[in-house]
Amino acid sequence: MQNSGQYFLRLSASDNVLVVVKAILEGQELELEGLKITASKTIPFGHKVAARALNAGEKIVKFGMPIGSTTATISAGEHVHTHNLQSDYIPSFGRPGEGGH
Amino acid sequence: MQAYLRADGRKGIRNVIAVVYLVECAHHVAKQIAAPFEDNDVHVIGFSGCYPNTYALEMMESLCTHPNVGAVLLVSLGCESFNRNQLAETVRSSGRPVDVLVIQQTGGTRKTFEAGREWIRSTLVDLERVPRAEMGMHELIVGTVCGGSDGTSGISANPAVGNAFDRLVNLGATTIFEETGELIGCEQDMVRRAITPELGQEILSCMAKTANYYNILGHGSFAVGNAEGGLTTLEEKSLGAYAKAGHGALHGIIKPGDVPPNPGLYLLDVIPDGEVRFGFPNINDTAEIGELIACGSHVILFTTGRGSVVGSAISPVIKICGNPETYRRMSDDMDVNAGRILEGQGTIDEVGLEIVERIRLTAEGEKTASESLGHREFVLTYKSFEPIGPSCLPLALA
Numbered sequence: 001m002q003n004s005g006q007y008f009l010r011l012s013a014s015d016n017v018l019v020v021v022k023a024i025l026e027g028q029e030l031e032l033e034g035l036k037i038t039a040s041k042t043i044p045f046g047h048k049v050a051a052r053a054l055n056a057g058e059k060i061v062k063f064g065m066p067i068g069s070t071t072a073t074i075s076a077g078e079h080v081h082t083h084n085l086q087s088d089y090i091p092s093f094g095r096p097g098e099g100g101h
Numbered sequence: 102m103q104a105y106l107r108a109d110g111r112k113g114i115r116n117v118i119a120v121v122y123l124v125e126c127a128h129h130v131a132k133q134i135a136a137p138f139e140d141n142d143v144h145v146i147g148f149s150g151c152y153p154n155t156y157a158l159e160m161m162e163s164l165c166t167h168p169n170v171g172a173v174l175l176v177s178l179g180c181e182s183f184n185r186n187q188l189a190e191t192v193r194s195s196g197r198p199v200d201v202l203v204i205q206q207t208g209g210t211r212k213t214f215e216a217g218r219e220w221i222r223s224t225l226v227d228l229e230r231v232p233r234a235e236m237g238m239h240e241l242i243v244g245t246v247c248g249g250s251d252g253t254s255g256i257s258a259n260p261a262v263g264n265a266f267d268r269l270v271n272l273g274a275t276t277i278f279e280e281t282g283e284l285i286g287c288e289q290d291m292v293r294r295a296i297t298p299e300l301g302q303e304i305l306s307c308m309a310k311t312a313n314y315y316n317i318l319g320h321g322s323f324a325v326g327n328a329e330g331g332l333t334t335l336e337e338k339s340l341g342a343y344a345k346a347g348h349g350a351l352h353g354i355i356k357p358g359d360v361p362p363n364p365g366l367y368l369l370d371v372i373p374d375g376e377v378r379f380g381f382p383n384i385n386d387t388a389e390i391g392e393l394i395a396c397g398s399h400v401i402l403f404t405t406g407r408g409s410v411v412g413s414a415i416s417p418v419i420k421i422c423g424n425p426e427t428y429r430r431m432s433d434d435m436d437v438n439a440g441r442i443l444e445g446q447g448t449i450d451e452v453g454l455e456i457v458e459r460i461r462l463t464a465e466g467e468k469t470a471s472e473s474l475g476h477r478e479f480v481l482t483y484k485s486f487e488p489i490g491p492s493c494l495p496l497a498l499a
Contacts, residue, residue, distance in 0.1 A: 011256060082333050
């Protein structure tokens with residue numbers, strides 16, 4: 001529940017994603033909870049990045065609660081969104097292959 | 102905290118005179134009766150419909166005997182169906198001063214203005230004699246609602262209110278959250294937090310009713326704009342609203358007008374029972390605030406991102422702004438700047454603590470931003486409910 005620099009917000013201790021609270025530009029070098037990362041693409045305010053490396057099929061935890069499962073392996077600092085995360089509640093929502101942006 | 106001790110033993114943090122119109126035709130008269138008393142806590146509430154409705158009568162009975170209310174003036178046109186005699190009797194038996202003005206019997210608009218204002222002048226003097234008593238946190242009820250939300254609400258203001266709710270429950274207070282229509286996807290976590298398996302089952306039925314209601318009304322759940330804002334799944338969106346409920350145990354489900362019998366965290370079921378009728382469950386944020394107050398809320402925590410300005414009749418509204426830019430633009434309307442969490446100027450924990458302190462100050466009489474600005478919104482519409490089932494309040498059975 002604290003800021004990692006100015007860019008990332010951890011909402012809960014058990015979360016494996018952080019919220020981007022200041023837009024990140026492609027190629028930008030950032031520190032993410034002590035880890036040095038280079039942004040592979042531009043990520044807008046309000047989106048999520050992985051707090052650590054994640055396997056495909058892993059539960060994503062935000063607010064300390066599951067918000068869905070990963071559909072691909074994700075490296076630390078990578079954007080987590082419709083292209084690699086899908087709902088466990090309405091499985092059809094993720095539309096794999098369509099949603100990546 | 103020093104509170105107003107009512108004859109029925111409940112304790113309030115404001116000493117409001119409620120001027121109540123019982124049909125829209127009496128609204129203007131009620132408003133003009135209260136108009137000269139803008140600097141006093143003289144608030145206008147009412148029900149517009151001419152046809153009777155059990156929910157509206159019960160809501161009015163709860164609101165007119167709310168601990169923050171000291172006296173009640175009912176303003177009736179005369180021919181509407183509202184049961185003014187029952188409402189007056191309920192207020193009278195609670196030990197509060199009450200009077201009924203029937204415009205058709207009093208002799209029209211002007212005579213009713215005069216009669217109403219005279220009653221208020223003498224009642225304001227009577228209310229100065231209401232005894233004061235020490236009020237503990239175990240006697241305090243706090244409700245929460247969000248409105249004018251944006252992408253910041255779920256990651257700053259709502260988690261900060263959740264943090265405040267956990268603190269309040271730990272201090273022995275009662276907390277209420279609602280908006281079941283925005284909690285779809287959070288069922289399993291609510292079941293996990295329910296203090297009995299039977300309460301868990303009630304939560305599942307309540308959420309199934311909610312999903313059905315919104316499906317029939319054709320209310321969308323997850324929009325393209327949500328994904329653009331960074332939300333990926335429906336459960337993620339719902340968790341942003343659910344964050345207001347904190348992390349503690351869920352002690353029960355109540356319906357509008359039910360006052361929680363023991364301290365703890367409660368879910369307010371705002372979705373009508375039976376077939377879908379009368380339109381949207383709550384037509385705006387003010388309707389939700391009215392229901393939280395009817396459940397005894399002394400104070401309301403209102404989170405906003407885009408910048409709502411509303412307050413409420415009867416109970417003070419504390420506005421918590423999640424968006425730092427909105428806060429700077431509209432700071433006169435806001436009580437707490439939760440947007441600083443996003444700018445690295447504070448943590449969720451620090452803002453949670455600040456909210457609890459703000460509640461304490463408000464309970465001790467300090468005006469909230471919306472109170473200072475004269476906001477006293479109120480709305481009440483048609484609904485219908487069945488009483489809650491026996492498993493909804495496990496501690497009340499013990």
